[in-house]
Amino acid sequence: MSKIQDTFLKIGSIDRRWIFLIIAAVVIVPLIFPVGLPIRPTDTTKNVYDSIEKLPAGSKVLLSVEYSPSTRPENHPMTISILRHLFKNNHKVFITCLWPDGQFMAQDAINQVAKQEFNKTYGVDYVFLGFRPGNEAVVKGIVSNLRKLYTVDVYQKKIDEIPLMNGINNFKDFDFLFSSSAGFPGTIEWVQYASDPTGIPMASGVTSIQVNEVMPYVQAGQMVGVLAGMPGAAEYEALINQKGSATSGMDAQSVAHLVIVLFIILGNVSFFIERNRSKKY
Amino acid sequence: MKDKQFWLVTGIIAFIFLLYWIMGHPYLYEDRIVMLITMFLMGSTLMYNVRYAQMGGEFYLRPIPGLKAVEEAVGRSTEMGRPILYVPGIQDMDQVETVAGVIVLGHVAKMTARYETSLNVPVSRSIVMKAAREACRESYMIEGRPDMFNEDMVHYLTDDQFAYAAGVNGIMVREKPAACMYMGKFYAESLILAETGNSIGAIQIAGTASQAQIPFFVTACDYTLIGEEFFAASAYLSKKPELIGGVRGQDMIKAAVIVTIIFSIIIMTLYDNTGIGFDVSKLLTIR
Amino acid sequence: MIWKRQIPILIVTIVGWITLLGWFIDQPDIQEFVNDDATQWFDILASFAIILGALNLIKLQVQKILYQKPGWIYSVVAVMGFLFAITAGFFVKGVDDSVAQWGAHVTTDGTLFKWMFDYMFSPMSATMFSLLAFFVASASYRAFRIRNFEATLLLVSGIIIMVGRVPIGSVISSWFVMYLIVLSAGIYINVWKKDMNTTFVFVAVGISIVTIAGFMYGWPIDKPGIFYLPAIQEWIYYYPNVAGARSIMIGIGLGIFATSIRYILGIERSYIGE
Numbered sequence: 001m002s003k004i005q006d007t008f009l010k011i012g013s014i015d016r017r018w019i020f021l022i023i024a025a026v027v028i029v030p031l032i033f034p035v036g037l038p039i040r041p042t043d044t045t046k047n048v049y050d051s052i053e054k055l056p057a058g059s060k061v062l063l064s065v066e067y068s069p070s071t072r073p074e075n076h077p078m079t080i081s082i083l084r085h086l087f088k089n090n091h092k093v094f095i096t097c098l099w100p101d102g103q104f105m106a107q108d109a110i111n112q113v114a115k116q117e118f119n120k121t122y123g124v125d126y127v128f129l130g131f132r133p134g135n136e137a138v139v140k141g142i143v144s145n146l147r148k149l150y151t152v153d154v155y156q157k158k159i160d161e162i163p164l165m166n167g168i169n170n171f172k173d174f175d176f177l178f179s180s181s182a183g184f185p186g187t188i189e190w191v192q193y194a195s196d197p198t199g200i201p202m203a204s205g206v207t208s209i210q211v212n213e214v215m216p217y218v219q220a221g222q223m224v225g226v227l228a229g230m231p232g233a234a235e236y237e238a239l240i241n242q243k244g245s246a247t248s249g250m251d252a253q254s255v256a257h258l259v260i261v262l263f264i265i266l267g268n269v270s271f272f273i274e275r276n277r278s279k280k281y
Numbered sequence: 282m283k284d285k286q287f288w289l290v291t292g293i294i295a296f297i298f299l300l301y302w303i304m305g306h307p308y309l310y311e312d313r314i315v316m317l318i319t320m321f322l323m324g325s326t327l328m329y330n331v332r333y334a335q336m337g338g339e340f341y342l343r344p345i346p347g348l349k350a351v352e353e354a355v356g357r358s359t360e361m362g363r364p365i366l367y368v369p370g371i372q373d374m375d376q377v378e379t380v381a382g383v384i385v386l387g388h389v390a391k392m393t394a395r396y397e398t399s400l401n402v403p404v405s406r407s408i409v410m411k412a413a414r415e416a417c418r419e420s421y422m423i424e425g426r427p428d429m430f431n432e433d434m435v436h437y438l439t440d441d442q443f444a445y446a447a448g449v450n451g452i453m454v455r456e457k458p459a460a461c462m463y464m465g466k467f468y469a470e471s472l473i474l475a476e477t478g479n480s481i482g483a484i485q486i487a488g489t490a491s492q493a494q495i496p497f498f499v500t501a502c503d504y505t506l507i508g509e510e511f512f513a514a515s516a517y518l519s520k521k522p523e524l525i526g527g528v529r530g531q532d533m534i535k536a537a538v539i540v541t542i543i544f545s546i547i548i549m550t551l552y553d554n555t556g557i558g559f560d561v562s563k564l565l566t567i568r
Numbered sequence: 569m570i571w572k573r574q575i576p577i578l579i580v581t582i583v584g585w586i587t588l589l590g591w592f593i594d595q596p597d598i599q600e601f602v603n604d605d606a607t608q609w610f611d612i613l614a615s616f617a618i619i620l621g622a623l624n625l626i627k628l629q630v631q632k633i634l635y636q637k638p639g640w641i642y643s644v645v646a647v648m649g650f651l652f653a654i655t656a657g658f659f660v661k662g663v664d665d666s667v668a669q670w671g672a673h674v675t676t677d678g679t680l681f682k683w684m685f686d687y688m689f690s691p692m693s694a695t696m697f698s699l700l701a702f703f704v705a706s707a708s709y710r711a712f713r714i715r716n717f718e719a720t721l722l723l724v725s726g727i728i729i730m731v732g733r734v735p736i737g738s739v740i741s742s743w744f745v746m747y748l749i750v751l752s753a754g755i756y757i758n759v760w761k762k763d764m765n766t767t768f769v770f771v772a773v774g775i776s777i778v779t780i781a782g783f784m785y786g787w788p789i790d791k792p793g794i795f796y797l798p799a800i801q802e803w804i805y806y807y808p809n810v811a812g813a814r815s816i817m818i819g820i821g822l823g824i825f826a827t828s829i830r831y832i833l834g835i836e837r838s839y840i841g842e
Contacts, residue, residue: 016706023705037735042802069690070443070697104685107675137607144603156669183468209493212813219810231733254736261727263709271713308595317592324829375610377824384838407621408614416838436628437621443696476703490820500711508816512823523835531826538818
């Protein structure tokens with residue numbers, strides 16, 4: 001019995017590098033040998049899907065991309081899935097970025113979905129407005145006068161020469177907003193300065209860490225729903241019936257979470273054994 | 282209640298606004314009047330308590346372990362002959378948390394000047410670098426140790442979030458500071474910084490109002506100032522009456538908010554179920 | 569002295585009051601200042617201030633190289649990286665004007681800047697972020713200990729969220745969770761009563777009740793919902809979590825208000841070093 005207890009005590013004081021090694025293994029293995037666990041969409045994800053599904057054909061949707069390569073595994077699948085859903089339903093998409101890195105991410109998404117998958121025409125089906133510095137001032141600028149803020153698009157073409165920009169002067173000319181966000185400026189700024197004051201519905205895809213901050217806005221009805229991290233992205237992929245990198249990442253995340261729970265349990269067993277022994281002595 | 286000057290000024294402002302309202306309140310968004318009155322009441326509460334403290338009134342502030350630990354951490358660093366690492370967040374001076382972080386840096390700099398401990402402040406924004414330098418310079422001057430101040434103790438690394446985290450981690454692993462303080466606005470890099478600090482055996486004190494990062498700091502750091510405690514830190518460290526009065530004013534406003542929430546719940550429940558009363562959410566919703 | 573003290577305080581006070589009250593004033597010029605100009609002035613200042621930061625960075629790194637301080641090799645890498653980024657951004661596009669104009673070249677495939685972003689910046693950025701996965705594991709392992717009631721509550725809700733949020737949580741039957749609860753309660757009873765018979769009876773009765781109920785209802789995976797991990801996880805997210813998040817948000821909002829008012833009223837002057 002004491003040998004078993006000693007083993008648990010050793011596990012309790014294990015070098016953190018063993019933990020890192022085990023986590024690396026449990027993340028890599030399911031990526032190479034996928035398990036294919038079923039994805040069950042949550043209500044918040046379904047609400048986002050339903051809201052976009054209900055939009056009349058040809059609706060003007062503003063897609064704001066504000067994440068960097070660091071959170072690409074969480075946010076990029078959301079952006080891809082949303083673009084797929086929007087183009088499938090023949091909506092008109094206007095893409096803007098509040099982060100400079102977001103411009104690169106948005107360009108990759110456009111190349112993959114708009115150009116390669118759906119063969120959409122630039123200037124007719126979608127417009128890439130690009131990044132402007134200013135954080136929340138950009139949001140306020142889009143709300144008050146978009147054309148003052150964006151005189152040219154990301155390819156340096158004049159906005160006035162783009163057919164899809166006819167009639168687009170400010171935020172109220174859009175029918176829906178989706179923000180794929182990883183921090184500041186992002187979802188909260190869109191809610192506070194754009195969506196809530198004007199009443200234009202919005203949804204957002206955020207990293208798992210941000211869900212706490214954003215959920216009060218969802219509960220209050222200021223946002224129709226939220227895609228919560230990679231699980232949210234995987235759920236959306238399941239809803240649009242097109243699996244992507246988020247779905248394949250969920251196996252790895254599932255196993256990693258289970259292993260972390262196991263570590264926590266083992267750590268507590270060791271903690272109790274140590275506590276009992278110190279009480280005895 | 283005895284502050285005649287306060288009541289006089291408040292009365293004059295209220296009277297002027299009343300006149301302005303009666304005259305047709307030009308250029309005013311009418312639907313935002315509730316917010317304007319609320320702001321005026323909150324500001325008055327703060328000012329009343331600030332003046333009360335300035336006139337000698339004493340307030341009890343509950344001890345915050347994290348702030349008591351700041352001096353201990355500086356002392357520990359002095360004994361070990363190792364520097365203190367101070368990270369004022371990764372956002373610019375337009376964020377109130379960053380400004381609060383620079384204020385706390387000023388107090389920490391006073392302690393490092395007093396104990397002759399070296400201070401390393403890597404920053405992520407150029408304007409923060411300038412503000413932090415001024416705060417440190419002033420602190421060292423006040424302590425009578427301008428010779429110990431070196432401009433390069435506050436230095437710029439990079440604007441990029443993870444490049445900054447990598448840079449700070451490198452400083453931690455190479456210089457092995459005895460104390461690491463994280464005071465400001467943080468995002469995902471918070472756990473990277475805190476875990477690296479933990480691995481080098483430094484005492485860690487964090488303070489942030491970034492809601493999502495508080496759990497990470499609580500887990501990995503020895504002491505954490507959560508939300509308002511961080512904003513109250515300048516009052517605790519300086520012990521200036523006007524700042525302590527401000528903290529009390531904040532607490533009074535919070536009590537008023539709690540009472541408003543409770544009353545609103547009762548009124549809304551009555552209104553929704555029986556039709557008695559009014560839709561308080563319309564009154565309190567400001568667009 | 570007036571330049572270093574009174575004038576900064578005056579600027580902060582005037583701009584602060586205009587920005588604060590600007591939200592209530594229905595006047596186009598003030599609205600334009602508050603909504604557009606004020607923040608854009610700050611961004612212009614911050615953009616020029618980057619030069620200060622860059623110069624400071626280069627100065628420190630070059631000093632390290634010149635005096636061959638410990639780790640000076642890394643400073644060489646830092647300076648080379650800095651120069652490479654400047655070159656790719658301002659001097660060498662890598663493609664003709666017909667492929668990409670200056671400005672658009674940062675996102676156009678084939679340019680040196682895009683190459684640098686895709687093959688240097690992105691992998692390094694992603695690597696730093698991925699460290700979090702390891703650090704979360706080691707931090708959780710170290711920190712989640714059942715020291716008291718609150719820590720136990722934190723631990724249990726953390727495990728529920730971690731498992732319920734991922735697909736594996738939806739394949740764990742609610743009946744399995746019920747069996748786990750019976751066994752955990754049995755452990756607690758054993759620790760409390762220190763009587764094997766009582767523990768055995770309790771666990772046996774608990775398992776029997778769960779098993780009989782399971783056979784009666786046909787073992788549906790997601791019922792009863794109160795024991796289904798994704799359902800519990802969603803409830804924790806929507807109610808206790810949001811309540812806690814809201815209260816912290818309100819507290820933080822008040823803290824920001826109080827701090828800002830102190831600046832606007834000139835009570836707090838530490839930004840000028842007082």
